[in-house]
Amino acid sequence: MSIFTNPASSTPPETAAYVAALLQLIGDRDPVAVLRQTPVALQRFLETTPKDIVTKPEAPGTWSIREVFQHLADSDLVGGFRLRMVLAHDRPPLAGYDQDLWANRLAYQDVDVRDALEQFTVLRRANMRLWERLTEEDLARVGVHGERGEESLGHLRRLYAAHDLLHLRQLERIRAALS
Numbered sequence: 001m002s003i004f005t006n007p008a009s010s011t012p013p014e015t016a017a018y019v020a021a022l023l024q025l026i027g028d029r030d031p032v033a034v035l036r037q038t039p040v041a042l043q044r045f046l047e048t049t050p051k052d053i054v055t056k057p058e059a060p061g062t063w064s065i066r067e068v069f070q071h072l073a074d075s076d077l078v079g080g081f082r083l084r085m086v087l088a089h090d091r092p093p094l095a096g097y098d099q100d101l102w103a104n105r106l107a108y109q110d111v112d113v114r115d116a117l118e119q120f121t122v123l124r125r126a127n128m129r130l131w132e133r134l135t136e137e138d139l140a141r142v143g144v145h146g147e148r149g150e151e152s153l154g155h156l157r158r159l160y161a162a163h164d165l166l167h168l169r170q171l172e173r174i175r176a177a178l179s
Contacts, residue, residue: 023162032131034164038168039120043117045172046113046114055109069111070111073123076124085143086156087130087153091143091144094146096145134154143156
């Protein structure tokens, strides 16, 4: 199993290793720039990907391109909620979620990839309005994640940017495997 796999059944040490790997992936990149560029990168990716492979998983039990797009949209929905909770409340609880249950029960396999991209783009635009204007004081505000403990907005912003990079890399891998 890849270090970049983070199922709901992960143990605390596995979750910590996943977070560390994400932070290593982003390195010293500007998280705001990464977050801002992802919608354009996804649009370009979709424009250059054969339509007949968008719905096919890379291997049995893995996500297709369209499922990754919908995951990114739902991740931005959750991330935007967490961002708003931490900005508006003092030390709010931040619920985790099982991405595989979301994919299965919310029928990611049935979404139109263009609809998922549109949803992601709209959510990201709304979230960027907040991510871009955070002060140092805002970035220090914390929420308490149910699985990972206390996390600041600065930390969360880096995690979400790294999450984008991870899935952009995954999309390229899927396309290469299926092309």
